[in-house]
Amino acid sequence: MPSLIETRGLTAFYGDFQALFGVDIRLEPGETIAVIGANGAGKSTLMRSVSGLIVNRHEMILHRGEPIGALAAPDVMRRGIALVPEGRKLFASLTVEENLKVGACGRQGDGPWTLETIYDLFPILKERRRNPATALSGGQQQMVAIGRALMSNPQILLCDEISLGLAPVVIKDIYAAFSKIRATGAAIVIVEQDIAQALKVADRVYCMMEGRITLSGCPRDLDRADIHAAYFGAEPHELH
Amino acid sequence: MSFIDTLLQGILLGGLYALFAAGLSLVFGIMRLVNLAHGDLIVLAAFLILLIVSTLGLDPFLAAVVAAPLMFGLGWLLQYYLLNRTLGKDILPPLLVTFGLSIVIQNGLLESFTADSRRISANAMETASVDFGGISAGVMPLVTFVSSVLVIVALNQLIYRTSLGRAFRATSDDVVTATLMGIRPNSIFAIATGTAMMIVTVAALYLGMRANFDPTAGPARLIYAFEAVIIGGLGSLWGTLAGGIILGVAQTVGAAINPEWQILAGHIAFLLVLLFRPRGLFPRAMD
Ligand SMILES: Nc1ncnc2c1ncn2[C@@H]1O[C@H](COP(=O)(O)OP(=O)(O)OP(=O)(O)O)[C@@H](O)[C@H]1O
Ligand SMILES: [Mg+2]
Numbered sequence: 001m002p003s004l005i006e007t008r009g010l011t012a013f014y015g016d017f018q019a020l021f022g023v024d025i026r027l028e029p030g031e032t033i034a035v036i037g038a039n040g041a042g043k044s045t046l047m048r049s050v051s052g053l054i055v056n057r058h059e060m061i062l063h064r065g066e067p068i069g070a071l072a073a074p075d076v077m078r079r080g081i082a083l084v085p086e087g088r089k090l091f092a093s094l095t096v097e098e099n100l101k102v103g104a105c106g107r108q109g110d111g112p113w114t115l116e117t118i119y120d121l122f123p124i125l126k127e128r129r130r131n132p133a134t135a136l137s138g139g140q141q142q143m144v145a146i147g148r149a150l151m152s153n154p155q156i157l158l159c160d161e162i163s164l165g166l167a168p169v170v171i172k173d174i175y176a177a178f179s180k181i182r183a184t185g186a187a188i189v190i191v192e193q194d195i196a197q198a199l200k201v202a203d204r205v206y207c208m209m210e211g212r213i214t215l216s217g218c219p220r221d222l223d224r225a226d227i228h229a230a231y232f233g234a235e236p237h238e239l240h
Numbered sequence: 241m242s243f244i245d246t247l248l249q250g251i252l253l254g255g256l257y258a259l260f261a262a263g264l265s266l267v268f269g270i271m272r273l274v275n276l277a278h279g280d281l282i283v284l285a286a287f288l289i290l291l292i293v294s295t296l297g298l299d300p301f302l303a304a305v306v307a308a309p310l311m312f313g314l315g316w317l318l319q320y321y322l323l324n325r326t327l328g329k330d331i332l333p334p335l336l337v338t339f340g341l342s343i344v345i346q347n348g349l350l351e352s353f354t355a356d357s358r359r360i361s362a363n364a365m366e367t368a369s370v371d372f373g374g375i376s377a378g379v380m381p382l383v384t385f386v387s388s389v390l391v392i393v394a395l396n397q398l399i400y401r402t403s404l405g406r407a408f409r410a411t412s413d414d415v416v417t418a419t420l421m422g423i424r425p426n427s428i429f430a431i432a433t434g435t436a437m438m439i440v441t442v443a444a445l446y447l448g449m450r451a452n453f454d455p456t457a458g459p460a461r462l463i464y465a466f467e468a469v470i471i472g473g474l475g476s477l478w479g480t481l482a483g484g485i486i487l488g489v490a491q492t493v494g495a496a497i498n499p500e501w502q503i504l505a506g507h508i509a510f511l512l513v514l515l516f517r518p519r520g521l522f523p524r525a526m527d
Binding site for chain 1: 412
């Protein structure tokens with residue numbers, strides 16, 4: 001059976017600047033994987049490529065074995081692939097509830113997520129549903145961004161740095177929601193700079209550096225020194 | 241009584257200007273596109289209504305109902321196949337293309353309908369008036385004003401109460417993120433311009449019934465529309481109505497002092513607002 005998502009020798013460019021150099025990752029049904037790496041490693045570029053914000057060579061990205069690399073974002077999302085973008089990107093002139101509803105624009109068929117089930121997942125959003133989305137705290141805004149992506153009932157949820165800039169207790173709340181999201185059968189890709197957080201939630205981890213995958217494996221098989229080397233590019237013995 | 245009378249005429253005239261402006265305001269609000277052919281499209285719609293009235297023998301209001309979907313289709317095609325290609329970081333291409341379009345429409349109309357000035361006949365309605373305790377108002381200006389309020393109420397319902405309206409606002413906020421929601425911005429823009437062309441049809445109906453028009457009448461209508469949008473504040477439809485009214489009142493008050501000052505007084509009011517409130521009276525934040 002083909003993987004849910006597979007990238008094959010994925011390259012990506014911003015003008016003349018090459019940001020990805022032959023990235024191979026795969027995501028199996030029901031799995032949660034984490035992509036870690038330092039600033040500028042290419043994690044967001046990978047997410048933008050999979051979600052169709054960056055158009056790639058068609059056969060470089062496969063969804064259930066079918067090429068989707070050259071599809072634009074609206075077509076990718078109609079295949080059940082939703083992105084929670086880096087920096088949340090909420091619609092400033094829409095209320096919390098309208099942001100959630102917009103997430104359902106490209107929804108195909110039925111699924112577990114509706115306004116009610118999103119409000120069950122993040123009850124605070126129900127209280128604040130008539131507020132402008134950007135009037136919320138950072139953590140609440142991140143909940144809206146996740147809820148908005150879920151409203152399309154995706155089989156694949158891509159999350160780009162959802163814990164960035166949030167207090168530890170808020171991060172805990174947000175990650176608590178992920179066990180419920182996983183329980184619906186969705187596969188999840190989490191981009192994280194917090195290695196410990198990534199190792200805690202993921203079934204498998206990919207580490208990126210300078211546009212390449214430098215390490216991959218199950219958290220329990222990975223050794224701290226190897227992760228450091230793959231993350232920072234330094235030999236383990238150079239670190240103390 | 242004469243001052244109140246002048247004021248009333250001005251307010252009612254403002255309804256016509258708001259109709260000229262509402263489509264321009266909608267399109268600008270959603271895609272930051274200033275359509276310099278807007279006035280010519282109003283004149284084109286007026287000729288279309290005239291054509292339907294004369295060939296099918298319909299009442300002008302019915303003719304406008306027939307013309308509206310045709311204008312929607314024209315707007316959709318224009319946006320999807322031409323104007324979408326001009327949108328981007330650079331604001332110059334849409335200005336150049338719509339300026340060119342303005343010339344093409346004027347010449348096209350000149351070729352097809354000659355330079356003669358025309359009028360859509362509304363028969364009895366043209367001269368009918370009603371009396372409010374000593375102040376009389378023409379039925380035509382009243383109906384125009386009521387139409388402009390209805391158009392703006394309907395547009396606000398569309399924008400703030402429907403899923404299409406949500407998609408309009410989301411796309412206007414952030415095109416890239418909107419695509420992540422499954423929204424296709426090019427289709428959204430085409431529907432927006434199509435909708436603007438239906439408002440243009442309403443504006444054309446009253447333009448054609450109230451005064452003579454000819455193929456070169458567009459640019460002046462564009463200027464009134466533009467001034468109403470700027471006075472009201474970009475992106476606010478009620479602001480656009482207020483802008484139309486201020487323009488209308490300034491013109492009628494100017495004309496009451498000296499008939500030659502009508503147009504000039506409108507422009508001066510526009511410049512004064514621009515001087516003291518550069519972002520207009522009701523910029524979007526207040527919507
Ligand atoms: N829009 C862009 N135009 C040009 N270069 C870009 C653009 N976005 C990213 N880059 C470059 O591409 C490389 C990868 O960036 P990317 O945003 O994918 O990294 P990242 O791993 O997500 O980093 P961060 O942890 O800071 O989010 C970086 O060198 C970055 O400078
Ligand atoms: Mg990033």
